[in-house]
Amino acid sequence: MRIAIAGGGLGGLTLARVLHRHGIGAVVYEREASRTARSQGGMLDLHPESGQHALAEAGLTAGFRSEARPEGEELRILDPSGHTLVHHTPRPGSFAGRPEIDRRVLRDLLLDSLPGDTVRWQHRLVAAAPRPHGGYQLTFDNGETAGCDILIGADGARSAVRRLLTTAELSPVATLVELTISDADRRHPALAELVGPGNLWCVGVSRILAAQRLGDGSIRVGISLRADQIDSDIDTYRGKHAVLSLFDGWDARLTALIEAGDSAPVPRRIEAMPTGTRWESRPGITLLGDAAHLMPPVGEGANQAMLDGAELAAALAANPADPDTAIRAYEEGMFARIQPIAEMSARVQAMMLSPTAAEDITRFFTRKSAERLSAG
Structure with a gap:
C-alpha cells in the first residue's frame, strides 16, 4: 500500500x-x-x-x-478609542484551555x-x-x-x-493585511505592553486591527476587512499610508501598531469553500x-x-x-x-466584520466567560 x-x-x-x-x-x-x-x-x-x-x-x-505558551491564550479586546471591552486571562500554566x-x-x-x-x-x-x-x-x-x-x-x-x-x-470572504514588529520588548515596549502575552483585537465598524505576541518576542499585526471593503487593486494596500487611512480617527496608540511594522504591509484575499x-x-x-x-x-x-x-x-x-x-x-x-x-x-x-462587531463580540465573549465559570 x-x-x-x-x-x-x-x-x-x-x-x-x-x-x-x-x-x-x-x-x-x-x-x-x-x-x-x-x-x-x-x-x-x-x-x-x-x-x-x-x-x-x-x-x-x-x-x-x-x-x-498557555499565557498566549490571554485576549484583550478594545474599541477604536482604546477602551477595554473584554480582557480574558487564562489560568497560569494551565493546558486545560487552548494554549x-x-x-x-x-x-x-x-x-x-x-x-x-x-x-x-x-x-x-x-x-x-x-x-x-x-x-x-x-x-x-x-x-x-x-x-x-x-x-x-x-x-x-x-x-x-x-x-x-x-x-x-472558492469564494472571497475577507481581506487580510499583515505586518511584523520584531524584538518588540526592546524596540517598542509600549506596544509590547499594549498587546500583552497573547492576542489583542481592536474592533471597529466592519474592520479589526489585531496583534499577536509570538514566541520569539515579535508581534504579528493583522488588519481584517470585508472582501468588498477595499479597492479591486489589492496592491494599493502594500503601503502603510493606504492602510492607515482605513483607521482615521482611531486612537494613535492603536494605529502605532501599523506604523511600527518592520516592512511594507502584505495584503492577501481570504477565501472559503x-x-x-x-x-x-x-x-x-x-x-x-x-x-x-x-x-x-x-x-x-x-x-x-x-x-x-x-x-x-x-x-x-x-x-x-x-x-x-x-x-x-x-x-x-x-x-x-x-x-x-x-x-x-x-x-x-x-x-x-459586521457594523455592530464591537457589541456582538463583547456579548459573545461575555457569554463564553459565563459558560466557563458555570462549567468550573
Whole structure:
C-alpha cells in the first residue's frame, strides 16, 4: 500500500506521523524547498478536542507541552478609542484551555517525529491521473513523476487533488493585511505592553486591527476587512499610508501598531469553500484540511486539519486490507463533523466584520466567560 500525501502542512504531517506509529509508511510531497524556506505564520491555539487530541494520537503531547505558551491564550479586546471591552486571562500554566504554540515550532515537532526520508521537499504536485489498474500517477513541477496506490490531498486552499473529486469553487470572504514588529520588548515596549502575552483585537465598524505576541518576542499585526471593503487593486494596500487611512480617527496608540511594522504591509484575499461541500467517494483518493473544507480563519482550520489526519490514519490502520472502505468511513465522519464547524466559522467571520462587531463580540465573549465559570 503505497501512500502519497500531497502537502507537508500540519494536517499532512499529522497523518504521516500517526500512520508511522501504526507501522504504515507514507511519502509526503511538499512544494517548499526546505522546512525553513518560508515563514509558517503566527501562533496557533490548539483545541483539546481536535488539535491536542491529534497530537495525543501522534504521541507528541509531551513535546507540545514543553513548547506551548498557555499565557498566549490571554485576549484583550478594545474599541477604536482604546477602551477595554473584554480582557480574558487564562489560568497560569494551565493546558486545560487552548494554549498557543508557534506554527513553525509545531511543524518542526511533527517533522522531527518522522523518518528522515518521509518528506520529499521541492515537489509541488501539478497533476494526478488515475492509472488503468488502480492508483494514481503523479506529476510534479520539477518534472519528476511517481506512482501511488492511495493519494491524499493535504495540499491546501489551491489543492491540485481536489479537482479529481469536486468542482467546488472558492469564494472571497475577507481581506487580510499583515505586518511584523520584531524584538518588540526592546524596540517598542509600549506596544509590547499594549498587546500583552497573547492576542489583542481592536474592533471597529466592519474592520479589526489585531496583534499577536509570538514566541520569539515579535508581534504579528493583522488588519481584517470585508472582501468588498477595499479597492479591486489589492496592491494599493502594500503601503502603510493606504492602510492607515482605513483607521482615521482611531486612537494613535492603536494605529502605532501599523506604523511600527518592520516592512511594507502584505495584503492577501481570504477565501472559503461552500459550507457543506461533499464529494462522492472514489477508490484510493481523499482530501483533508483546507483541501477538503477551507473555512474562514477563526481558529478552526489547522485544528480540524490535524484531526482529519489523525482520524484518516486511524481508519487506514484499522482496515489495511480494505483502504477504500476505510476512506469512505473517514469521509462520512469528517463531513458530519465539519458541517456545523464550517457554519459556525462563517457566522463568527460575519460577526467580527459586521457594523455592530464591537457589541456582538463583547456579548459573545461575555457569554463564553459565563459558560466557563458555570462549567468550573
